[in-house]
Amino acid sequence: MPLLARFRSIGVLGVLLLLVIGAAALTPQHTFIQEANLKTLLALGPEFGIIALGVGVLMVAGEFDLSVGSVLTLCGFFFIWLVGSGLNPFVAALITLVSGIAIGFVHGLVVVKARIVSFIATLGFMLTWRGLAEILTAGVVRSHNFEQYPLFTQLVTGRLGGVVPMQLIWFILFAVILYFVLQRGRFGNWIYATGDNVEAARAMAVPTDLVKLTCFMLVGFMCSFASLLQITRTAAFTTHMGTGWELQAVAAAVVGGTSLRGGRGTMVGIFLGALVIMVIDNMIGQARLPYEWTYIAFGLVILGAVLLDLAVEKQVQRATA
Amino acid sequence: MSATSSANGQELLKMVGIHKYFGRVHALRGVNFSVNRGEVVGLCGDNGAGKSTLIKVASGYHMADAGQIFFEGREVKLRSPKDARALGIETVYQEQALCPHLSIARNIFMGREPTTVLGLLDQSRMNEESMEALASMGLKLRSPHALVSALSGGQRQGVAIARAIHFRAKLVILDEPTIALSVKEVREVLDFVRHLKDQGVAAVFITHTLHHVFSVADRIVVLAHGCNLVDIRTKDTTVDELSDIIARGTLGDAAPTHKPESEAAAAALAQQATCEEDTEAEQEI
Numbered sequence: 001m002p003l004l005a006r007f008r009s010i011g012v013l014g015v016l017l018l019l020v021i022g023a024a025a026l027t028p029q030h031t032f033i034q035e036a037n038l039k040t041l042l043a044l045g046p047e048f049g050i051i052a053l054g055v056g057v058l059m060v061a062g063e064f065d066l067s068v069g070s071v072l073t074l075c076g077f078f079f080i081w082l083v084g085s086g087l088n089p090f091v092a093a094l095i096t097l098v099s100g101i102a103i104g105f106v107h108g109l110v111v112v113k114a115r116i117v118s119f120i121a122t123l124g125f126m127l128t129w130r131g132l133a134e135i136l137t138a139g140v141v142r143s144h145n146f147e148q149y150p151l152f153t154q155l156v157t158g159r160l161g162g163v164v165p166m167q168l169i170w171f172i173l174f175a176v177i178l179y180f181v182l183q184r185g186r187f188g189n190w191i192y193a194t195g196d197n198v199e200a201a202r203a204m205a206v207p208t209d210l211v212k213l214t215c216f217m218l219v220g221f222m223c224s225f226a227s228l229l230q231i232t233r234t235a236a237f238t239t240h241m242g243t244g245w246e247l248q249a250v251a252a253a254v255v256g257g258t259s260l261r262g263g264r265g266t267m268v269g270i271f272l273g274a275l276v277i278m279v280i281d282n283m284i285g286q287a288r289l290p291y292e293w294t295y296i297a298f299g300l301v302i303l304g305a306v307l308l309d310l311a312v313e314k315q316v317q318r319a320t321a
Numbered sequence: 322m323s324a325t326s327s328a329n330g331q332e333l334l335k336m337v338g339i340h341k342y343f344g345r346v347h348a349l350r351g352v353n354f355s356v357n358r359g360e361v362v363g364l365c366g367d368n369g370a371g372k373s374t375l376i377k378v379a380s381g382y383h384m385a386d387a388g389q390i391f392f393e394g395r396e397v398k399l400r401s402p403k404d405a406r407a408l409g410i411e412t413v414y415q416e417q418a419l420c421p422h423l424s425i426a427r428n429i430f431m432g433r434e435p436t437t438v439l440g441l442l443d444q445s446r447m448n449e450e451s452m453e454a455l456a457s458m459g460l461k462l463r464s465p466h467a468l469v470s471a472l473s474g475g476q477r478q479g480v481a482i483a484r485a486i487h488f489r490a491k492l493v494i495l496d497e498p499t500i501a502l503s504v505k506e507v508r509e510v511l512d513f514v515r516h517l518k519d520q521g522v523a524a525v526f527i528t529h530t531l532h533h534v535f536s537v538a539d540r541i542v543v544l545a546h547g548c549n550l551v552d553i554r555t556k557d558t559t560v561d562e563l564s565d566i567i568a569r570g571t572l573g574d575a576a577p578t579h580k581p582e583s584e585a586a587a588a589a590l591a592q593q594a595t596c597e598e599d600t601e602a603e604q605e606i
Contacts, residue, residue: 180441184441184442185436185440185441185442186434186436186440186442188442189423189427189430189431189434189442190431190432192420192422192423192427193420193423193427193431193432196420196421196422196423197419197420197421199414200414200418200419200420200431201420201431201432202402203382203402203412203414203418204431204432204433205401205402205403205406205432205433206431206432259422263420263421263422263423264422
């Protein structure tokens with residue numbers, strides 16, 4: 001295997017380490033590596049990271065989901081509305097997760113059956129779901145007291161052994177599960193095959209439509225799960241949840257070595273890519289730079305990653321010729 | 322009917338009176354086609370002759386609108402590629418056969434991955450059996466982990482064919498296996514077809530290039546405008562005679578001076594006439 005392709009994951013790890021060192025050195029009073037900030041980073045970051053894991057798997061299958069921020073918002077609304085109406089938080093969480101999966105199912109169905117390019121279809125849903133969430137809340141900020149459910153909050157936003165944020169545990173747990181599904185499992189081989197050459201996969205009786213549908217449902221599930229984390233943490237709902245996350249999630253996957261054309265990507269890479277985006281986001285806040293800088297940073301990160309991806313692909317092609 | 326249909330249990334695949342419409346296009350007009358056990362049949366014809374449509378019907382990709390298909394003497398309905406594969410009909414498509422960014426082993430077992438008790442891929446079995454399957458085709462590749470994109474065009478065909486026979490195919494359909502290959506690679510692919518034959522696997526070899534198919538096929542079937550044109554043993558004809566017929570797309574009607582050069586060609590001429598009558602009859606309906 002060509003050099004660049006083989007060391008892709010190690011490369012991402014290198015980028016991550018450089019970023020961490022850079023952030024530690026450059027933030028005022030080195031706030032980045034102070035305990036309080038690391039705890040914040042590892043508690044808030046996974047809300048995005050979990051979604052990025054799902055988006056990465058979907059991209060390996062050759063599809064995009066640009067609606068993740070809006071699905072997060074809509075599911076967040078469902079959750080706070082359900083607990084607000086007096087439902088047991090576990091039941092409310094279950095209903096929220098099911099509704100997230102159902103939304104993913106709708107996305108997948110539109111892409112697979114109506115044959116609309118997923119980039120466009122989910123762009124439409126991005127507007128639709130956020131609009132719906134805004135209408136349903138009628139602009140009112142809803143809050144809810146989650147302290148009345150100690151067991152639920154402990155599981156979702158607590159700290160394991162008083163130190164490790166539960167969000168980080170969930171993030172790692174999902175990454176491990178998805179590693180086995182994607183890279184070690186039968187269904188994973190179908191995901192790769194579907195993304196790499198859908199015709200070949202279909203000719204070998206791989207149920208490519210089902211594969212895509214399932215990946216969209218995974219993303220829906222991850223969005224709804226992240227909404228549980230965020231709503232429980234903030235104890236409030238606004239319609240601005242997850243704005244900009246759709247492209248950041250794509251960036252995380254691409255930084256981690258996932259191909260924009262599908263068929264290539266690893267769970268380790270996607271996981272590290274998500275960490276890179278989480279660190280950049282946090283670092284800009286800690287450096288007291290205006291939030292607009294994150295747009296520039298992510299723009300450059302995406303461009304750099306895509307250029308690297310092209311270089312890798314070229315090397316692979318040359319090795320072929 | 323033609324030089325071939327000796328039905329004494331030797332017939333593996335037999336397709337009778339196959340019709341296929343795409344909207345108003347009548348792509349197959351009552352085509353007859355058969356393959357005997359262990360036989361290599363070349364399927365030729367100009368663009369739009371119906372070769373691809375015919376093999377897509379045989380591989381379950383398209384369903385015939387009319388006609389019968391027999392496999393090992395039993396009438397069968399092929400509703401999907403899965404049905405065809407269950408019978409032992411494997412199709413190797415030209416460009417779409419493999420996933421370039423996946424390993425050889427993952428490609429060979431695509432859609433039929435063996436798993437361990439834990440439900441994970443049985444990778445050691447996949448790797449071992451992949452190498453065995455490649456070796457049976459006379460193909461020596463370094464590692465089952467190599468990506469398909471790192472292989473030559475000829476080697477890729479080898480992987481696709483090895484995959485087909487590893488799953489005990491009785492009939493392998495090769496869709497333009499030599500298209501866009503170098504001379505050396507074409508020779509490799511023709512060797513793979515001989516390996517197939519040695520193992521008693523029948524093959525249908527679709528091609529534009531008569532020279533390629535002539536060296537490996539036992540029999541050649543030529544289609545034109547969705548009808549049978551020629552069905553002849555390779556040893557009873559020549560490349561020149563066949564390419565002449567394919568170029569003209571007809572045996573005699575268009576060129577009244579042409580006299581069929583062999584008995585088989587004459588038989589095929591009669592068959593073509595039947596096919597055209599059918600077409601007219603249908604248009605009246």
